[in-house]
Amino acid sequence: QVQPVESGGGLVQSGGSLKLSCTTSANISNANAMDWYRQAPGKQRERVATITKSGMISYGPSVRGRFTISRNAAKNTVYLQMNSLKPEDTATYYCNALIDMQNHLGQGTQVTVVS
Numbered sequence: 001q002v003q004p005v006e007s008g009g010g011l012v013q014s015g016g017s018l019k020l021s022c023t024t025s026a027n028i029s030n031a032n033a034m035d036w037y038r039q040a041p042g043k044q045r046e047r048v049a050t051i052t053k054s055g056m057i058s059y060g061p062s063v064r065g066r067f068t069i070s071r072n073a074a075k076n077t078v079y080l081q082m083n084s085l086k087p088e089d090t091a092t093y094y095c096n097a098l099i100d101m102q103n104h105l106g107q108g109t110q111v112t113v114v115s
Helices: none
Strands: 005-007 010-013 018-023 033-039 046-052 057-059 067-072 077-082 091-099 102-105 109-114
Touching: 005 091, 018 033, 018 091, 018 109, 033 067, 033 077, 046 067, 046 077, 057 067
Parallel strands: 010 109
Antiparallel strands: 005 018, 018 077, 033 046, 033 091, 046 057, 067 077, 091 102, 091 109
């Protein structure tokens, strides 16, 4: 079972930080890409950050400069460091593993930012 498992969500004040983790039974070094997405109630799912197999990184425009994606291959874990959080960052955050061109999406972890 490849399904990623997210953790690290919670309640934080505006301006604060959280670090999300994503682990999977698959070897993330073999994943074509690992992504973080988020979805707020009533809104479409939004791509937050991506790290490819070769290490290329990209961010969605709303989080660029505040969020950082990284990975630890030895721990088979991908992280999302979120700084300067805003109430509009409130959403369920999902980890996705793209393996052999198939997407495997986790169950999500809730992040709530209060002002």
